[in-house]
Amino acid sequence: MVLTLHVWGPAFGLPSIDPACIAAVAYLNRTVPRDRWTLVADYDPAPSPQGELPLLVDVENKITGFTNIVFYLRENYSYNLDANLTPKQQQDRTALISFLEYTAGPLVDLYLYVSSENYGTTTSAAYTAILPWHTNYTIPPKRRDLAKSRTAHLGLSSLDVAEASEDTRGPGRGTATSEYEAAKRAAGIPSEDRPPALHMGRGKGGLLSSPLYAARFKLDALSNELLQPLADQLGTKDYVLGGDEPSSCDSLVFGYLALLRYAPVPQAWVKEAIRQKFPRIDVYIDRLRGELLQNEKISPADVWSVATGKAAASDFGMQLPWVSRQPKAFLPQFRAVVHDGILPHALQSSPTVKHGHHNASKSADSSLPSPFAINTLATVTTAVAVGLAALAVQHRSSPRDGPVIFWALRPLQPVFEGFGVESFLSALPR
Template structure:
């Protein structure tokens, strides 16, 4: 049976716009023989039971996330398809540690570069999604991904404000208020810096902040690579190499209006940059968006055109979007998704973590239902009180309608 790998579609001349999908494609390209798998740019996470991409389908079996898919391939092939099979115990330990390191540190920088930086998101990232998504997902998913990226980076203090235009408008309003004397200078609080505002200032003022974020990622990887052909071993690539090329390709390859992440990577980690560029050319080549929708096209990757969205799928997407935009329903759905993720067999969580997260989601759900019951009870009590004091009664409504009816039948005599 041919394995189906469902991913977010191409972008920036790469076979996917998502780092986990790129890492999984690299893993398949290195291990799985041609003819044994197809690559589907479905770009729709709802096709997977876990609502995530990448997702591997083998008959009725679905597996999502890079690490889970790699584990499944090893079991499915009886150990034949395992990039880490020849690693020593020390190399395997380094692989686990650095894989978590890359996934956490690199994702933050990609979020800042492709989504939080306004010029990059509106001029490059959002149009890239529009070219691979079917209606209505092309209007629904990019804002959701944008908001998720802002939420993931909020703790850094660099994503409090997304739009450059709004930031500049705030500055003009504060300047005008100070000039007019309406607000004393010492009472005006300076807004938190954002990536966009950082990029608009001189490097001497704030370059060290971006240097610290990028240096924490690129420095250790540059040192780990050294003069080797791969990150862990001269013997060949490992799963860590796949993750590195997946995440760092999105830092190095995209042509963006504000290419600050690529510039810093080239300057801070020249050997690592050459390694990523070499490996991504070997594994991906140069991908056109049309390749993913033409059953292969001129790409070396085994593309299979995704199916057109059915009417039922479109209706479900619209209803889900409406539900996620409704405050109470949004909270209920979010808690349900969190609980399902915690209880999923391929969640990647330990048994203790799964139980704790599930209990938290259930408690949040109960709190939401209690809030709803409190509001409904309060409104009911208010209506009962108004009826009791005579401020409102069904009889008043009937008399009011009767008076309106009589007034409508009254005619003005002709003079």
């Protein structure tokens, strides 16, 4: 039976934009024969029991998450990279996986999502290359909001320039000038209202007290909390747990570090730390990319062609077994976009229930429309939007040059000449 692995689409030359998905692809590519599994670049985690990717589908079984996938393959198919580990190494493996989730996970969130500069210039563009156009309004913002919530306790919200600018007070708040000044401050460029002299103190107005430098100190500390223990664990060995072959732990380490190492972000503090302070880890990542993925640089455009059924993986000489995903109906997806992104937030919030002493046994009345009314509104809005889109496409493809709309509205006979409609239309700009 052929296994199917669903992952978020590729980015930065890697098989996915998600660390757990990269680890799952690397693990299957190392253990499962090529003709026994297929790979799907997906964007809908709804079929997953936990609503997450990676998702491994085996007939009717659906397994979510890297650790669960590794366990399932080991127990059901004997695909196991950890078969030769000693009991001590097994314990180290469990501890190292928890360590990665605790330290590397928040670092990826800060690196690719919370940092407005990295998100706006790199991460958002990467999602545009792997998602249908209508899902770009919902999936990237949701994943960014989730990353912000996971890292809120770290006190690094200053990385988000837009959020930081909303907290400013005084004249000009929310204007283009204030946002420009906030962006300059986040980039370390002195504002025009600051004295040109460089003050290195920690007091008010000092360089070391600026949000940028305070955040950079914390980011460097977080990077060291991940990289230094990994460097100590790796030592002079080829793999983090020792041995002659990579383990499942090496796959997960690669999933996290590959994003931090290869993502072409403008604020690349983790990449700089890896290259300058931990060169052995830099060599380790490159070696794992060759052993787990055969150094293949994956093109999102090629994978998109395969995923949409326009081409086959063999047409591009791909080494990973990419296949097309099952086509999904456009209307339900667009309806979900309308429901999540267009309807007012009040219509989607929990209804306010009115309780009464005399009718406590009866069903409570809600002050908001019923779910049927909301779904009806979403359906009608979707139909109208689709109709307008079709009209726009038809208008755009019209061979007539010039003011097509005004020519279409102009009557064939001057039946309204007495009301001045002809003169009104002729006065409009062409």
